[in-house]
Amino acid sequence: MIWEIEDKKDEIEGLDADGRPDPAYAAALGLLPAPFGRRALALVCDVIAWMLVQLPLWIGAVPLLLKLADGSISAYGFVNHPGFVLAVVMAAVTTFLTLVLSVLQLVMHGRSGRTIGKGITGIRTVDVRTLERPGVGRVLLRYLMFCASGILPLIGPVLLLVSPTFDPERRGRGLHDTATRVWLVDVRQGLNPYDDKRLRVARKLVKAEPTRGRTTLPSLATPTDPAQQPAYRPGTRVSAGVIGIARPHAPEDRPEIGLAQAVPPTLPAAAELGKPVFGGYRPAGERPADPVPGAGAPEPQPAQPQPAQPQHLALHLDTGESIPVTVPLLFGRNPDPAGYPTARPVPLEDESKSLSKTHLLVSPADGGLEITDCGSTNGSGLARAGMEYVIEAGVPVMTVEGDTIRFGDRSAVVVRV
Structure with a gap:
């Protein structure tokens, strides 16, 4: 048997169709x-x-x-x-x-x-x-x-x-x-x-051909005209369960987002088989007896309001890890909190050395997260509605659920937990 080994040649970037440097x-x-x-x-x-x-x-x-x-x-x-x-x-x-x-x-x-x-x-x-x-x-x-x-x-x-x-x-x-x-x-x-x-x-x-320079981000404000479409709608979960970015559409071609409307089950069919009730079982088709006054039946109590569960935003990293952002976090290869005393350092592994030692500051804010590039070498970016924007060092930028944050070669998606 003759084994044929194919030599894998490294692809040289920057050559034209004739193999000459461009x-x-x-x-x-x-x-x-x-x-x-x-x-x-x-x-x-x-x-x-x-x-x-x-x-x-x-x-x-x-x-x-x-x-x-x-x-x-x-x-x-x-x-x-x-x-x-x-x-x-x-x-x-x-x-x-x-x-x-x-x-x-x-x-x-x-x-x-x-x-x-x-x-x-x-x-x-x-x-x-x-x-x-x-x-x-x-x-x-x-x-x-x-x-x-x-x-x-x-x-x-x-x-x-x-x-x-x-x-x-x-x-x-x-x-x-x-x-x-x-x-x-x-x-x-x-x-x-x-x-x-x-x-x-x-x-x-x-290769990526990103948008050069700083571009004006879409407004998050609600339009005063009820018939006007908002400039940006936060990301939501589609039917596949994946975080996506919802884009505005015309009223006649607005897509269906989320699961289809479920039809409620027919309870009588289930009742025919006999179901447990308070106080025991009853045969199918039998009408439950009226409660006897004074027989120890509990009086109905008014419903108590349930406390609202607090919701926070988190960063879902490209490694699959989710980090809740409840306090200011400082990301990098080995973040130095000396210049950010209120932030908690979060070291990230980066074999390609694309992250700076102290790269990105992420803080919770009303309605989203506030991110600030800490003067990193390779910079940071924000992807929203299919467009990528360059984040200027030292300038805080507001992000909302569904945005993708790029820092170095790493990326993270803003999600709600």
Whole structure:
């Protein structure tokens, strides 16, 4: 028997139908091409770092080599010169430092997308298809192409350096960038692709296409005109028993919500079989005897009003757990109640680290719950009537039964208990 194992390849997001990287997708994530001025400054910084490690050679060995070159001393005098040992040591130091700097620059560039110059100027190099680290191999090939351009003195390096200005995609990719499939991005003004959390959130936002900015929520006030439909009706239970959001409809096409009207059972049919009554059983069809005055029959008492059972709202988390909100609650990975002394911390598990340490404050209020984003990293949102609204940090927002609250990658539904 031959077993066939299908290789599961990871799907790369942001590619067009031809498998090429889509510039519009990268722009939607917030990635910006590195400016030419800062790219030139990064190159200057790298050249300065390379020149610094050459100082031992220039100070200790080059003067003696110049004397040998202009004939001031012979080869025999060069070897027996008092400064010959110092010149050899300085040349060895320069060779060692140059090797260490070259390896360090290649590894840093391939693993973290930056060199010394790129780190100073806020530039990172990424794989243009996956938006991940380019790898040491591609960085080395890119460097060798730059060195090979020197075969045509002056013309080759200049042509390679100005080629990013002719990029048809307007992403500043030169000939050596296109050949090695890399892209230089600006992490000062745009998204840092090496920040895994922010890149993951940006990809989710691009997929979900949420409503940008703060949108006016529908009014919860009752309209003054009886014939006018309310702008929003709280969520209710549908026939499947699932919390849903009820949307206003016209009078002629209003849907049936809830269980169908039940038909009351016919009690006479059940009475024919004989049912227990106060004081014993009676045969079917027999009329009960009238109570005899003074025979100990209890007099009817007036019905006592039953105390109303208090109803509270709760958060039904995406894990299936329901948390009643009777006091202010502080949600997060490890909430710190120092800034909210009246709130009770509620730590939540979050393997993806999308929740902040102190993320969301939920407080009971008249007619609903009041939620406040505590300046979280990934923000919070409110889903109502099929629309999602961004919650501004520090601004309390009123929620009602049926609303869905999103905080990080977690979510919760406001329900009544």
